Amino acid sequence: MRISFDVIRDELRRILLQEGFTPARAERCATLFAETSLDGVYSHGLNRFPRFVTMIRQGTIDVAAEPVCVEAFGVLERWDGRRGPGNLNAEIAMARTIELARTHGMGCVALRNTNHWMRGGTYGWQAARAGMIGICWTNTNQNLPPWGSREPRIGNNPLIMAVPRAAGAVVLDMALSQFSYGALASYRRQGRRLSVPGGYDAEGRLTDDPGAIEEAGRPLPIGYWKGSGLSILLDMIGALLAAGQPTHRIPNDPLQEAGLTQVFLAFDVSRLFPDGGVDALLDEIVAHLHASAPAEGVDRVYYPGERTLLTRRENRERGIPVDPDIWAAVQAL
Amino acid sequence: MRISFDVIRDELRRILLQEGFTPARAERCATLFAETSLDGVYSHGLNRFPRFVTMIRQGTIDVAAEPVCVEAFGVLERWDGRRGPGNLNAEIAMARTIELARTHGMGCVALRNTNHWMRGGTYGWQAARAGMIGICWTNTNQNLPPWGSREPRIGNNPLIMAVPRAAGAVVLDMALSQFSYGALASYRRQGRRLSVPGGYDAEGRLTDDPGAIEEAGRPLPIGYWKGSGLSILLDMIGALLAAGQPTHRIPNDPLQEAGLTQVFLAFDVSRLFPDGGVDALLDEIVAHLHASAPAEGVDRVYYPGERTLLTRRENRERGIPVDPDIWAAVQAL
Numbered sequence: 001m002r003i004s005f006d007v008i009r010d011e012l013r014r015i016l017l018q019e020g021f022t023p024a025r026a027e028r029c030a031t032l033f034a035e036t037s038l039d040g041v042y043s044h045g046l047n048r049f050p051r052f053v054t055m056i057r058q059g060t061i062d063v064a065a066e067p068v069c070v071e072a073f074g075v076l077e078r079w080d081g082r083r084g085p086g087n088l089n090a091e092i093a094m095a096r097t098i099e100l101a102r103t104h105g106m107g108c109v110a111l112r113n114t115n116h117w118m119r120g121g122t123y124g125w126q127a128a129r130a131g132m133i134g135i136c137w138t139n140t141n142q143n144l145p146p147w148g149s150r151e152p153r154i155g156n157n158p159l160i161m162a163v164p165r166a167a168g169a170v171v172l173d174m175a176l177s178q179f180s181y182g183a184l185a186s187y188r189r190q191g192r193r194l195s196v197p198g199g200y201d202a203e204g205r206l207t208d209d210p211g212a213i214e215e216a217g218r219p220l221p222i223g224y225w226k227g228s229g230l231s232i233l234l235d236m237i238g239a240l241l242a243a244g245q246p247t248h249r250i251p252n253d254p255l256q257e258a259g260l261t262q263v264f265l266a267f268d269v270s271r272l273f274p275d276g277g278v279d280a281l282l283d284e285i286v287a288h289l290h291a292s293a294p295a296e297g298v299d300r301v302y303y304p305g306e307r308t309l310l311t312r313r314e315n316r317e318r319g320i321p322v323d324p325d326i327w328a329a330v331q332a333l
Numbered sequence: 334m335r336i337s338f339d340v341i342r343d344e345l346r347r348i349l350l351q352e353g354f355t356p357a358r359a360e361r362c363a364t365l366f367a368e369t370s371l372d373g374v375y376s377h378g379l380n381r382f383p384r385f386v387t388m389i390r391q392g393t394i395d396v397a398a399e400p401v402c403v404e405a406f407g408v409l410e411r412w413d414g415r416r417g418p419g420n421l422n423a424e425i426a427m428a429r430t431i432e433l434a435r436t437h438g439m440g441c442v443a444l445r446n447t448n449h450w451m452r453g454g455t456y457g458w459q460a461a462r463a464g465m466i467g468i469c470w471t472n473t474n475q476n477l478p479p480w481g482s483r484e485p486r487i488g489n490n491p492l493i494m495a496v497p498r499a500a501g502a503v504v505l506d507m508a509l510s511q512f513s514y515g516a517l518a519s520y521r522r523q524g525r526r527l528s529v530p531g532g533y534d535a536e537g538r539l540t541d542d543p544g545a546i547e548e549a550g551r552p553l554p555i556g557y558w559k560g561s562g563l564s565i566l567l568d569m570i571g572a573l574l575a576a577g578q579p580t581h582r583i584p585n586d587p588l589q590e591a592g593l594t595q596v597f598l599a600f601d602v603s604r605l606f607p608d609g610g611v612d613a614l615l616d617e618i619v620a621h622l623h624a625s626a627p628a629e630g631v632d633r634v635y636y637p638g639e640r641t642l643l644t645r646r647e648n649r650e651r652g653i654p655v656d657p658d659i660w661a662a663v664q665a666l
Contacts, residue, residue, distance in 0.1 A: 073438035073604055075408050105406035106441055108600075133570055148634045149625035161566035163573065170569060172562040196539065196557055197530065204629035206529065222556025224529055229505040229637035233494040236503060236618060237466055240496065240602060240611060248621040267441075269573060271406055278573060285569055288581045292482035296537035301481040304562040 002319030003327065008046060009034035015049075015333045019056050020063045025088060032087045036119040037320045040311035041173075043182045044119040047326055051255070052085075052118075053333055060258050061085055061115050067092050075104040078242055081114025083258055090117035090136075091126060094264045098130045101266035111262045112244025116140075121173030121308070123264065124162030128169035133267040134162040139235045141250040141257045144177055145218055147228035150204065152217055154231045155247040156180070162305075164269055165282045171305035176227045176234075178220045184210040238263045335652030336660065341379060342367035348382075348666045352389050353396045358421060365420045369452040370653045373644035374506075376515045377452040379655060383662055384588070385418075385451075393591050394418055394448050400425050408437040411575055414447025416591055423450035423469075424459060427597045431463045434599035444595045445577025449473075454506030454641070456597065457495030461502035466600040467495040472568045474583040474590045477510055478551050480561035483537065485550055487564045488580040489513070495638075497602055498615045504638035509560045509567075511553045517543040571596045 012030035021029060033052075037045030055061045065084030069077050077096065081089040093111045100107025117123070117138055127134020140155035156177035163170040179187075179198040187194055187210040197206045199213030199220045206220075213219055221227030231247075239246040244261030251257060269278050292301040315321070345363035354362060366385075370378030388394045398417030402410050410429065414422040426444045433440025450456070450471055460467025473488035489510035496503040512520075512531040520527055520543040530539045532546030532553045539553075546552055554560030564580075572579040577594030584590060602611050625634040648654070 076438045076600070078605075104437075105409045106439075108439060133573060135570075145628070146622055146625055146634050148628055148631040150628045151626040153621060153625045159563075161563070161570065163566065163569045170566065172566045174556070174559045174562060176556075178556055178559075200628075222559045223507070223509075223511055224555075226507045226511075226555045229507060230492075230494070232618070232622065232637060233496065233503065233505045236496045236615060237468075237494065237600075239614060239618070240466060240605060241600060243605070246614070246618050248618065267409070267570075267574060272411075272573060272576070281572060281579070282569060285565075285572070285579050285581065288486060289479055289565065292479055292486045293484040295478070295481055295483045295533070298481040301479050304565060 001322055001324055001327070003322045004319050005034055005038050005316060008037060008320060008322070011330060012046075012049060015053065015330070016063075019053060025063075025085075028091065029085055029088055032091065032118065032122055036122065037322075038312055038315045039119075039121070039308050040315065041119045041121065042321070043180070046320070046322060046330065048118060050326070050329055050333065055115070055255060058255065060256060067111065067114070069096075075100055075106060076108040076110070076241070079109055079111045081111050083113060083115060086115035086117040086260070087122065089114045090123050090262060090264075093262065094123040094126050094134065094136065094266070097264040097266045098127060098132050101132055101268040105271045106265070106267045108241070109264045110238065110242035110244070111264065112242035114260050114262060115258050116260065117262065119173070120158040120160045121171055124160040124171045124173060125169060127266050128162040128164040128171060131164045131268070131270050133164070133269060134160070135265040136160050136263060137234050137238065138260055138262040139238055139247045139250070140260070141252050141254070142247055143181065143219070144221055144228070144231065146232065147221065147225040150200075150216075150218060153248060154228065155235060157231045157234045157247070159230075159234065163282065164278070166279045167283060167286075168309050169305055170282070170286070170303050171308065174222070176221055176231045178222050179210070181214070181219070184214050184219065188214065334655055334657055334660070336655045337652050338367055338371050338649060341370065341653060341655070344663060345379075345382060348386065348663070349396075352386060358396075358418075361424065362418055362421055365424065365451065365455055369455065371645055371648050372452075372454070372641050373648065374452045374454065375654070376513070379653070379663065380659055381451060383659070383666065386666055388448070388588060391588065393589060400444065400447070402429075408433055408439060409441040409443070409574070412442055412444045414444050416446060416448060419448035419450045419593070420455065422447045423456050423595060423597075426595065427456040427459050427467065427469065427599070430597040430599045431460060431465050434465055434601040438604050439598070439600045441574070442597045443571065443575035443577070444597065445575040447593050447595060448591050449593065450595065452506070453491040453493045454504055457493040457504045457506060458502060460599050461495040461497040461504060464497050464601070464603050466497070466602060467493070468598040469493045469596060470567050470571065471593055471595040472571055472580045472583065473593070474585050474587070475580055476514065476552075477554055477561070477564065479565065480554065480558040483533075483549075483551060486581060487561060488568060490564045490567045490580070492563075492567065496615065497611070498619075499612045500616060500619075501642050502638055503615070503619070503636050504641065507555070509554055509564045511555050512543070514547070514552070517547050517552065521547065
């Protein structure tokens, strides 16, 4: 079944008001969830909303808490998220980063003590809409073994990079695991093998069997040792910039995952190219990618974010695909 | 055979003086090459030096060119490398980035029109030695197929992140290909399979056969579609920040690879933690990693850069392992 963006947003807003959000914050938070489903990232949109409400009701997320700037070093600021709703906190942090970049050419906000930001790409699109290059990342709880270990001790720390472009922003939104636990479960339920090796089984053999990876708790970092190292560095840099919690201090129970650390960077492209020319340069790069000879069984090459724009348009026109059970569960909240 | 650091550096300096470097620049450039071999990155140390000299003699590298600041936006500066020696240019760029970070808390230098920086990790170690968080990346010529293509149209754009730490800096130095062409060739010559799948053969099958990947020209980006996206974003962001050449405009002949674009970022940790505490936090993260249960056949988990420090100590004490043929070729220069 498909449901329109407006109907989903209004339903989520109703629930958030009921949970104690102010009207303005309920509107923004509901919009962010609905936009995430609109863009096809169903796992962190509507499908994630019931868990979000559970975490509010058990007190992990404080609906009234707003982030505050605790230290300012000119172009770089440290903010405390005070365990408020993670997507609102992150949107406010990126908005402040953009303000700093408008003033200084670039800006950075390091945010500690926040909650899961849901879809990280949201804040990349936000930067691009403002004409900014945006870079941001978050840490997570321990959900990946570091390279050389069988035990999850690092996070899959999603990393987002975005570039503004008139014909369609270029937005990369990637967790550092090859497949999320959600994706592994989805493949398993459909009885499918992964498209590429996604982790190790309990005996330490590389495998494309999603169930074996889940049982062993050994999903793969992207690029094996490389993604493991990147996760460690993003966690360390975030903890230093924000004076925030590193991954290993974040509770491992998904319902208790709180006190996260995030970093937001923005660069003001209009300052860098006062006479324009940005789109000509980016369009040239995109055209070069689009002209790539496709691999076997592939229609063509897409730039990062291009499919999101296609999905967004389709879901806007036809309604957003919704799991009837999840929609019923949300309506019952 | 092993040769001491000092003997290698002095020999390289002799040659650079002969090629027209000033004494001070010959000293720095030779030191950077020798330190790269000292740290065990042989491919971009002594072993790369003959190609570096070839590129000087054919005019691709201008030994006399020094980088200049062409635009300053406060905390962010654009520099022109003027096709000077890539490692000297990059060291100067990171030194200026560090200066900006001392003044503003953070700093950024975007460098265009430069040459191959040899080992990217060099500039991460440089930032860490100065007490800075350092992040930098470079683009390259087209050496990887973007995801969905069989044709190399993106770069393996090495990305470096570094964190200062009294007990040993944490430094990640990774190209975005799973294996470099140099590594593929080395595995093939030894008749070995890759440790993990490293690319596609000519029929588009994922393989650990290095020769098949070389023949097809289809090495794998880290994380498949993810590393491909990361390469595209790093290239775009670099080209925008530096107003520099994107990957597809860089000549594909390795001996003509010039006019690269690089980005350097630094954050001043001493400003962020005026009362100390950085080492306690980082040591806690490192101890948590070190306590990870090892995987099958692994002795223990290492943090990024840890093995480099071990190699550096060993090579300092015992001399640097050197290929006799390459050493003879260098001495004949």
